[in-house]
Amino acid sequence: MRLKRLFSGYVKGKSNKEEERIVEVWYERKTASAREKVTEQEAEAFSEEAWQEFKDWRKSKKSQKSKRMRLMYGGAAAAVIAVMIILFPPAGIVESAADLYSGIVTRDAHYTESGDKLLSLVLEDGTKISVNKNSRFRVLPGKFNSKVREVELIGEAFFEVARDENRPFIVHTPGGLQTQVLGTSFNITAYEELGEQTVTVLTGLVKVSDAGEQSVLLKPDFSTVYKKEKGTLSARHVDAGLSTAWREGTYYLNEASFAEVALRIKQIYNLSLFVSDDIQLSQPIHMTLSYDIPPEVIAQGLADVYHVSARIENNTLILAK
Template sequence: MKRRIFESLIDRYLHKKANKAEQSLIDQWYDTLDQEELPVEEVDEVQLWEKIQERIRSTAPKKSMVRKISYWSGAVAASLLLCFGILFWKQQHELNLIAKETHLEPGYRIFETGASQRKRVLLADGSTVVMNAYSKIKLDTVSYDRRDRVVELLAGEAFFEVKKDSAKAFIVNAQEIQTRVLGTSFTVKNYAELDDISVSVFTGKVQVTTNNNSLGVLTRGEEIRYSKNSHHSSSRAFDLATRNSWIEGRVYLKQSSFAELALAVKNIYDVDIKTDDQRIAQQRYSMPISKQLSWSATLESIKAIHHNKSRKEGRIVHIY
């Protein structure tokens, strides 16, 4: 299927002008983008797209095909694709005109995760995104990969493995921070609970900017942290072996703040820990947080580090 034809179908779908066969096809394509939770084998959206094209190419414009539509339309999902191929043959000229004349509105798609949930999303160009718990990304499914490849990290943390394309930059927007690459792997972290936005590079090279001002160019093992309050940034090296351990359900804290500790606990155990004591809020923690260890054992370890105590009120555990 020519890309502009596909885009015009998206436009018809978004404006509720698509018929049932078209709606079913587009719904199936959209659903595959947001159905995988680790460690399930990744869903290949590219292969699905190729399958759609193959179905259409294999559909010859014969009357015998038309006579069988009523039978195929009641069969399995593959039959819907075949019926839609016939529809495409009949309307190809009309759709070409629509593609030329219609100004396509963006078709935004939101992907998000909840407590203790991680998800891998395979993008149309072959790049992959692994999302941490309580994360959300936004993708324009119509314009993606036409020029630049743009993804917006609305919340949380995501690891990007970018397929190299020297003609099309891969851009991740996280509030005022923009990370631009051509082909590499890196993690962007932007939780509301934390003051800073961080960009950590695992392979290749990335450029980080804010409001068109460069914060620096990072290479393997380098990280930038940008304060959302002070608007200052700093660069440092990070541990490549443990930085993305959250993908396996573990977090290694190293001289981390109480806020970072609380976020790790929430992401892994879905438990909120808080403190009203400023002394405790300033304490630092070096310890692993893992799904392999029970919450009660982890809580005891947290308290033992600084000899603190805890009490539970509803879903909140107060440290004092």
């Protein structure tokens, strides 16, 4: 009955600091791990009325850290859960429920596709993954166990890997590239239409290997770009914070190809990019894209770069001489 009293007092604003801290810690712990489940005894300890009050209060509280929690009761269902997808509303990006995705994926599931939504995943080991739009992710069947943790990504995602020195965490991306860590945070961009893959490290050490014998070890604020046709891996110093800013709704493009510019414009504004055949596209692009910047401003910026005219019609940004 103590939990009932704690939750009821918390909702009604009658808790002291210690009791508030107990409730907050309990809530965050239950939300953060898909492995933990509420036992029947514990669930019975909450009165239905007090628990409903608590959920309603949490929903009404406007906080960027708010999450949707799903309580899992005992039984066989808990054994197959490997990934819980939690609502991920970064500030300035998500404007409606249509931009969110939630659900549960089992260990042997097919790809989880983000489409035009942002996903926030929590694996059963506690690893957190922010998946960008137009990406596909899955836990490899039979390869997330007591010895190894292997996943596959096509697209872009930011990983915060739970440290486990006995189980390396490996991300497989197209072309045989592998990114291996024990516990760190890093970003991978591996969209097939870009023709290259980029791994950028925010914290810890990351080993990147291709299908052959090449590998490179990256430390924080270092990145590697892999182009399959060249087959080269090399480290370069970067500002890792800029590479991961897409989670807050900003893309800093530095020497970006036209293919990447087109991809980012599609992700942010849902606009296709059309260019007439007489325009040369070899020039690298330096620009910032953001949900706060109107597409007309971006269109004019591209027009200035290529010395052409720009217009937007029928969900298409058109560049022409």
